[in-house]
Amino acid sequence: MHNYKLTSILLLLFLLILLFTSFGCKSGPEPINYGQDECEFCRMQISDNRYGSEIITDKGKVFKFDEAGCMIEYAMVKNLIGDANQKFLVTDFAVPETFIDANSAFYVHNENFRSPMGLNVMAFDSEISRQKIVAENNGHILNWVDVIELVKQRSM
Amino acid sequence: MQLKLSATYFLFLILFILVLFSTCSLGKTIIVAANSQITTIKEAISLANDFDTILIKPGVYSEGNIIVNKKLTIIGEDFPVVNGKGSGEIFTVISTDVHISGLVIKNSGVSFLEEHAGIKMKEVSNCSATGNKFINNFFAIYLAKSSDCIISNNYIEGERKREANSGNGIHLWYCRDVVIENNKVFNHRDGIYFEFVRNGKIINNHSERNLRYGLHFMFSDSCSYSNNTFQNNGAGVAVMYTKNVLMFENHFLKNWGAASYGILLKDISDSKIEKNIFDENSIGLYMEGCSRVTVGKNNFTKNGWALKLMANSMENYFYNNNFVANSFDISTNSRQNFNTFEKNYWAEYDGYDLNKDGYGDVPFRPVTMFSMMIESHPTSLVLLHSLFIDILNVAESIIPAITPEALTDSKPRMRMMN
Numbered sequence: 001m002h003n004y005k006l007t008s009i010l011l012l013l014f015l016l017i018l019l020f021t022s023f024g025c026k027s028g029p030e031p032i033n034y035g036q037d038e039c040e041f042c043r044m045q046i047s048d049n050r051y052g053s054e055i056i057t058d059k060g061k062v063f064k065f066d067e068a069g070c071m072i073e074y075a076m077v078k079n080l081i082g083d084a085n086q087k088f089l090v091t092d093f094a095v096p097e098t099f100i101d102a103n104s105a106f107y108v109h110n111e112n113f114r115s116p117m118g119l120n121v122m123a124f125d126s127e128i129s130r131q132k133i134v135a136e137n138n139g140h141i142l143n144w145v146d147v148i149e150l151v152k153q154r155s156m
Numbered sequence: 157m158q159l160k161l162s163a164t165y166f167l168f169l170i171l172f173i174l175v176l177f178s179t180c181s182l183g184k185t186i187i188v189a190a191n192s193q194i195t196t197i198k199e200a201i202s203l204a205n206d207f208d209t210i211l212i213k214p215g216v217y218s219e220g221n222i223i224v225n226k227k228l229t230i231i232g233e234d235f236p237v238v239n240g241k242g243s244g245e246i247f248t249v250i251s252t253d254v255h256i257s258g259l260v261i262k263n264s265g266v267s268f269l270e271e272h273a274g275i276k277m278k279e280v281s282n283c284s285a286t287g288n289k290f291i292n293n294f295f296a297i298y299l300a301k302s303s304d305c306i307i308s309n310n311y312i313e314g315e316r317k318r319e320a321n322s323g324n325g326i327h328l329w330y331c332r333d334v335v336i337e338n339n340k341v342f343n344h345r346d347g348i349y350f351e352f353v354r355n356g357k358i359i360n361n362h363s364e365r366n367l368r369y370g371l372h373f374m375f376s377d378s379c380s381y382s383n384n385t386f387q388n389n390g391a392g393v394a395v396m397y398t399k400n401v402l403m404f405e406n407h408f409l410k411n412w413g414a415a416s417y418g419i420l421l422k423d424i425s426d427s428k429i430e431k432n433i434f435d436e437n438s439i440g441l442y443m444e445g446c447s448r449v450t451v452g453k454n455n456f457t458k459n460g461w462a463l464k465l466m467a468n469s470m471e472n473y474f475y476n477n478n479f480v481a482n483s484f485d486i487s488t489n490s491r492q493n494f495n496t497f498e499k500n501y502w503a504e505y506d507g508y509d510l511n512k513d514g515y516g517d518v519p520f521r522p523v524t525m526f527s528m529m530i531e532s533h534p535t536s537l538v539l540l541h542s543l544f545i546d547i548l549n550v551a552e553s554i555i556p557a558i559t560p561e562a563l564t565d566s567k568p569r570m571r572m573m574n
Contacts, residue, residue, distance in 0.1 A: 035367055035390065038415035043422055043444065045368050045390055045415055047345065050268075113269070118351075118374070137269070 029054055029089050029099045030062045041070035041077075042117055049096040050122070051115045058085035068102065069119030072151040081148060088144075093122035094129040103144050106130040110139030119154070121147055189213035197222050197230070197238070204228055212236045212259065224249045224256075232258035235289065240264040240274075246293070249277040255284045262291035266321050273298035273323070277305065285310060295323035296344065303332040307339060314366075316343035322367060324349040328356065336361060346372040347389065354378055364388055370411075373398045381406060386418075392437065394420040401427040411437045418459070421446050428452075434459055440482070443469045452476050453573060461487055461527075470494040478572050479503060479522070483540065486563070487527035493563040497522070501569040509570045520568040523559045525552035 032052045039046055040063040046052055053071040055063045057080075065071040068090050072081070080086045088102035105123040108130055113120055121142065124130040134141065142150065186200045186208060194200050198219050200210045206227040218239040224230070224247060236259060240246040243265040247256065254277075261274040273295035277283050284306040290296035296312040299305060312325045325341035326348045328334060336358045341347035347363030347370045350356055358381035363370035370386030371393040373379065380402035386392040392408040394417070395401055401424065408418030418437040419429070423445040432454045434440035440459040443449070444466040452475045456462035462482040465472075467490030474495065479485045480503040499515070507516035526545045529536050539545050552559055 036414060042396065043415075043420055043442070044394060044396070047368050 029056065030064070031097070032064050034097075037064050039064065039066040039070050039116075041065055041074040044116065046116075048116050050091060050093050052091045052097070053102070054089040054099065055080065056087040056089070058083075066116040067119055068121055068123065068147060069115065069117050069151050069154075071102075072148055073155060076152070076155070090123040092125045092129075093133070094124055098125075100125040105144065107142040107144070107147050108133055108139040109142055109147075109150065110137060112137065113139075119147075119151065121150065183207045183209065185209045185211055187211050187213065188217075190215045201226065201228065207253075221245050222247050224254050225251050227251055227253035229255045230257070230259070232260075232288075235260045237262065240272075240293070242266070245272045245276055247275040249275065249280055249283060252280045253282045254280065255286070257284075257286040257288060260289045260291065261296075262293065264293040264295070266294045266323075268321075271295055271298060271323060271327075273327070276300065277302050281305065284308070289313075290325075293323070294321075295327050296325050296341075298323075298327045299329070299331050299334060301330045303334070305331070305333075306335045306337070308335070308337040310339045312339060312341045312344070314342065314344035316365070316367060324372075325363070325366070327351075328353050331356065335359070340364075341366065341370075343367075346370075347386075348372070350374065350376045350379060352376060357381075359383055361385075362387075366390065369394045372396075373401065376401075380404070385409065386411065388412075391416045391420055392418045394422075395424055395427075396420075396422045398423075399425055399427070403427070403429045403432060405431045407433045407435070408437055408440070409433075409435050413438060417442045421449070424449060429454065433457075434462065439464050442466075443472065445469065447471050449473075450475075454478070455480070456485075457481055460484065464488070465495065467492050472496070473498075475499050476569075476573050477501070480572070484524065484527045484530075485522040487531055488523055488560060488563065489531050491558065491560045493560045495563070497563065497565040499567050499569055500565050501572045502565065505568045507568065514570055516568040516570060519564040519566045521553060521556070521559060521561075521564050523563050524549045525557075525559055528558050 032046055034049045037046045044066055046066040051067040053065040053068045075081050089099040090102045090105050092098045092100050106127055108122045111120050186204055188194050188197055188200045196219050197217055204226055209229045212232045214234045214236050216237045218241050221244045238259055238261050240263045242263050246261050246264050264274050265272045274290045274293040275285050276298040279301045281303045285297055287309045290312040292315050297307055322345045324346040325344040328350050330352045332354045334356045338360050340362045342365050345367050347366040349372045351374045353376040356379040360383045362385045364387045366389045368390045370389040373395045376398045378400045382404040385407040387409040389411055392411045411418055416438040418434040418440040421443045425447045427449045429451045430453050434456045436458045439461045440456045442464045446469040449472045454477045457480045459482045461484045462479050463486045465488045472495040474497045476499050478501045502520050505520045507518045509516055525548055
């Protein structure tokens with residue numbers, strides 16, 4: 001009888017731990033299911049794996065977007081721009097489906113490369129891979145602040 | 157004086173006739189066949205003059221990128237095959253008045269950086285692509301900065317690979333006055349895509365099994381689509397940041413999935429959605445940021461949600477629609493409502509019509525408490541069709557606490573609209 005009680009308590013404890021670990025706050029990026037996930041801002045299906053973007057909030061909540069433009073517009077509506085507690089991620093254009101920090105990414109704006117919502121800005125994780133695209137196809141070099149400015153101008 | 161004048165007129169007339177004849181006589185036909193003098197399409201184009209016809213006999217032609225830079229009519233006899241062999245573009249049209257028909261066009265190149273197509277029309281007008289078959293192209297037909305063109309009666313089938321390396325069936329970018337009619341599009345990214353298009357008409361097409369949307373509008377103006385069928389696509393139709401769209405008599409069927417819609421409307425104004433059928437979609441019609449849209453005489457049947465109306469939509473008018481056998485007729489995300497519902501038929505309505513005017517005597521509230529609850533806690537969907545929810549819904553309908561009070565149909569129809 002006594003033994004049975006102990007087992008059930010242990011079992012309960014185990015279940016609780018399982019529950020906590022599975023629902024605990026994860027703060028890492030969540031991979032985007034291309035072709036299935038929906039852009040939080042424009043409601044379009046996220047389909048181009050060279051442009052997918054993500055915000056991870058201070059509470060660990062993940063919002064997915066089909067391009068940096070939608071991410072910034074969403075952040076403007078929700079007042080997240082400039083908030084250091086929110087993590088902004090963009091995809092490395094040269095290596096699809098890999099996230100890089102939006103703040104330190106290297107950007108190129110070129111109207112010939114058409115992103116899903118028409119911002120047409122590509123992100124790279126290094127100056128070298130950015131230079132490669134610029135050398136071959138031209139385009140304006142931007143940093144994160146310029147990209148935000150570009151979206152602001154467009155949405156006016 | 158009088159005589160002189162008439163003589164000038166006469167001269168002009170003769171000149172006119174001469175010009176007319178000379179253009180007629182220009183229209184000769186060049187035959188391309190494996191066993192004739194001219195064996196390639198490129199050669200035929202280089203020999204041709206404006207307004208000639210190139211007739212292509214049956215066979216397989218693999219010539220890389222064919223540039224059409226003259227006013228030509230290119231006709232295939234018994235569907236000759238033009239094979240791109242997986243590299244580059246197949247036909248690039250850079251002249252006005254080009255008409256291409258009766259060909260099988262297959263295997264254009266797939267590129268990350270360039271948008272290769274089976275037929276690309278670049279900065280042209282008065283062109284057409286009619287009655288062709290497009291098989292396994294990146295983009296099938298691509299119109300860029302063109303106007304007054306017709307795309308009709310084509311059969312278009314893609315490979316349905318991953319979305320990033322699958323282009324659109326019919327793609328328009330910065331175009332004006334284009335008609336898309338009687339085409340069948342399968343297995344592309346978007347069946348038909350309009351970006352910055354003015355006055356485009358999409359009539360009687362069939363768009364099925366496309367990865368993303370059957371039809372997709374972005375930043376377009378004054379377009380219409382009618383009598384089309386959109387079936388089993390990632391989502392039926394997405395209309396975004398567009399004005400003055402007319403959507404008549406289309407069928408939106410079986411667009412199932414987590415982010416699937418019959419129609420997805422985002423930031424649309426001054427448009428009409430009439431006489432359409434929404435059957436078995438996850439969400440029949442989704443409206444966000446829409447204003448002055450008229451939704452009338454549509455059938456919403458067997459959808460998860462017939463209508464999702466976000467609170468930032470205003471001055472929309474819903475009339476004479478049928479809502480039958482949907483899990484939820486309407487859901488919204490606010491208690492506010494600035495839209496009008498009138499004379500719709502709701503299968504869920506259980507009021508009486510004592511004065512026999514054909515309309516129920518008490519208004520109908522189509523938004524149930526449960527649908528509001530799901531909007532904020534999606535996981536509570538597991539409680540669907542449970543007794544607990546039924547009781548809550550009844551309680552809510554007697555004393556509304558969280559459902560939008562203003563969202564009522566003041567004149568619910570007793571019988572279905574035909």
